[in-house]
Amino acid sequence: MRYDGRLSRMLHVLIHMARHEGAATSELIAQMLNTNPVVVRRTMAGLREQGYVHSEKGHGGGWTLSRRLEEMTLLDVYRAVGEPPLFAIGPACDRPECLVEQAVNGALADAFAEAEKLLLERFAHVTLADIAADFDSRMVRHPALAGHPGSACSS
Amino acid sequence: MRYDGRLSRMLHVLIHMARHEGAATSELIAQMLNTNPVVVRRTMAGLREQGYVHSEKGHGGGWTLSRRLEEMTLLDVYRAVGEPPLFAIGPACDRPECLVEQAVNGALADAFAEAEKLLLERFAHVTLADIAADFDSRMVRHPALAGHPGSACSS
């Protein structure tokens, strides 16, 4: 896989959960995401530790939201999935002796630090409710796709 | 995801080349970067296609700069190495049917597009001469490391 899809997956599932009555099992969530239950549990563990979701074992168990979508930002979710690296480009060497390489790393680090700051600020200002609202407007435009809570993604 | 170090490596080598008399062989460059000659040739191929460097076979051959550092920006080099993906985070699925996932991808894509724009603008305004100047000022502060053109990086 080329990208780390954890953030995207978790956003996806959280919004689905908000529209789901009662607890959703890992199995059901896995079908929504077209993945498998163990990956779901693995990634949801981070969200549980941060108190965004709750899990219950046994009959009728599964996952439930413990916060409203208005109270969760992209930044919250990003942190809960372990703050994976944002950038795919980096220094060839972390502690170079070569002063040229130090200068190169410095120039790149400056640029990336600025971009990271922008990105995280942006994340902090987008709530999951914003995304859900975007979903609602898409549903108005494409009502035919409305009933795809478990939309498989074949790509 | 692990980092793509091509941009960093090429910046490093271009600045070294500017301070090198005559042609530099892939072997010599590989020693500077603590890597091997084939990787050097592979990555330099992109720079050659864009006309930033020139290569010569046979005795006394090797690589030479065909532009001054003032005339090359980070953006130029980034493009010449093939515009590798900047971000390590992406959608779980490129063409989702699910409207929720479409909304999620949209929100993320917006944020990343903004960050990418900032980053590339920043790249476009930094020339290799700027980095070389930073190197010079580092050398003033740490003259002991001045003679490390082939500084191995052990990390």
Place this chain on the structure above:
DNA sequence: CCTTATGCAACAAGCAAAGTTACAAACTCT
């Protein structure tokens, strides 16, 4: 020609995310 170089293709190594299997632990319902 013989040496020195690049050019290129093919393959192995290394790494991280994702997928899978297996099983223990906890909970519910009868």
Place this chain on the structure above:
DNA sequence: AGAGTTTGTAACTTTGCTTGTTGCATAAGG
């Protein structure tokens, strides 16, 4: 208490990418 569900977790496999390596063809110089 016992049967059936569901999470929790560890271990392993698969996949996709960059990097490393080998081998050989090609071209330039002496």
